[in-house]
Amino acid sequence: MRRQIIGGVILAAALVANYTGVLKNLSSQHTVNTVTTPTQYLRLPRTSPTNTTPAPPSPRYTTMSGPSSVPRGTYITVTGTLAPGESGPVIVEGQWESGPWYELASTNASNGGFTVRYALPRTGVVHVRLALPNGNYDVKTIDVT
Secondary structure, eight states: OHHHHHHHHHHHHHHHHHHHTOSOOOSSOOOOOOOOOOOOOOOOOOOOOSOOOOOOOOOOEEEOOSOSEEOTTOEEEEEEEOSTTOOEEEEEEEEETTSOOEEEEEEEEBTTEEEEEEEOOSOEEEEEEEEOTTSOEEEEEEEEO
């Protein structure tokens, strides 16, 4: 009888504890505990880079020959040569004073050669750049009167 009383007291205590949330689910379910502690950043092992491709060279800027002053409306023709067999777009752009760049003309270089003609329709100091297919530029500053 004493065992029944103790068993009943334990059962009653378990029911009260379960009802009040004191007992936790002790079933075989997985639980995740989160603990807030300072963590170190993971460090990757030192290795040599796997990409051995060198970075492309910076564009080269060379000065074009030609007049440094021309009257407004002058047409300028530029003829050039590139590496043998090189081809692609050649774009002429102009910038008056410090304004935006404008496309003045374009052509395609083929087999290493090109000819492009452009006009200078405005007065003022214009910076002209010729964008070549190899990534380089030919530049010239011209005073248009």
